[in-house]
Amino acid sequence: xxxxxxxxxxxxxxxxxxxxxxxxxxxxxxxxxxxxxxxxxxxxxxxxxxxxxxxxxxxxxxxxxxxxxxxxxxxxxxxxxxxxxxxxxxxxxxxxxxxxxxxxxxxxxxxxxxxxxxxxxxxxxxxxxxxxxxxxxxxxxxxxxxxxxxxxxxxxxxxxxxxxxxxxxxxxxxxxxxxxxxxxxxxxxxxxxxxxxxxxxxxxxxxxxxxxxxxxxxxx
Numbered sequence: 001x002x003x004x005x006x007x008x009x010x011x012x013x014x015x016x017x018x019x020x021x022x023x024x025x026x027x028x029x030x031x032x033x034x035x036x037x038x039x040x041x042x043x044x045x046x047x048x049x050x051x052x053x054x055x056x057x058x059x060x061x062x063x064x065x066x067x068x069x070x071x072x073x074x075x076x077x078x079x080x081x082x083x084x085x086x087x088x089x090x091x092x093x094x095x096x097x098x099x100x101x102x103x104x105x106x107x108x109x110x111x112x113x114x115x116x117x118x119x120x121x122x123x124x125x126x127x128x129x130x131x132x133x134x135x136x137x138x139x140x141x142x143x144x145x146x147x148x149x150x151x152x153x154x155x156x157x158x159x160x161x162x163x164x165x166x167x168x169x170x171x172x173x174x175x176x177x178x179x180x181x182x183x184x185x186x187x188x189x190x191x192x193x194x195x196x197x198x199x200x201x202x203x204x205x206x207x208x209x210x211x212x213x214x215x216x217x218x219x220x
Contacts, residue, residue: 004091005098008083012070012099022066023106030062030111038118045120052180055115056173059133060140061162063107067144068161070096070103071152080152089214097145097206104141108133124186132183135198136176142202143169146209149216172201 016022037054046054074080083092112133115121123129144165151161179194 001088001091001094004087005095008087008092008095009098012095013102015073016103022069022103026062026066026103026107027110029065030058030107030114033058033061034111034114034118041119048181048184049177051119051121051184052177054119055112055121055180056136056177058115059108059111059137060166060169060173062111063104063137063140063144064162064165066103066107067100067141068148068151070099071148075152084218089217090210092217093145093149093210093213096149097142097209100141100145100148101138104137105134108137121184123184125183128192129180129183131195132176132179132198135195135202136172136179139172139176139198139202139205140169142206142209143172146205146213146216149213153216172198 037058045051071080074083116123144161147164147168148161151164154160175194175197179191179198182191182194
């Protein structure tokens with residue numbers, strides 16, 4: 001299984017860095033949205049709650065542009081059947097899960113500094129802010145992986161993926177927004193219960209997805 005996971009990961013990263021389609025789309029959206037919001041603000045700082053909402057909306061929709069691509073590409077290029085024949089469903093899910101988590105970390109590494117710079121956001125609780133961003137990103141990628149497989153099997157594209165993902169990931173966005181607000185204004189001590197919820201959500205949805213993936217992926 002480990003060899004299958006590494007082989008599939010190597011293939012996915014090679015294809016992505018050769019074409020850079022999903023990454024370029026996500027980064028282009030993030031840059032465009034951030035600069036547009038900055039120009040609209042005109043140098044006037046937003047309240048911390050508005051800053052948190054804008055940050056997570058940009059992160060969410062930037063990630064949605066790329067997280068579904070890992071399965072949609074297999075269906076579009078007619079390589080999904082080859083994977084079903086040559087690899088176990090568990091190996092495929094784990095490799096795609098790791099890929100999506102890695103992709104999400106790249107999106108976070110690009111979006112967050114851009115947002116902080118262009119909107120002149122000042123972070124009071126820096127360590128809590130970083131942990132919130134990472135925990136929220138992990139939860140989004142965890143929930144998006146199984147949904148990406150379902151959308152790809154249904155012949156859907158990015159728009160359908162975003163519509164399906166938003167209700168499932170709304171608790172993650174809600175908690176992440178208010179935890180981020182807390183880290184920006186520093187009015188209250190860091191509430192690590194929010195981080196526990198995000199990590200618990202990520203673990204729960206990952207376990208459920210792992211159990212259900214074979215039923216979504218394998219055709220009868």
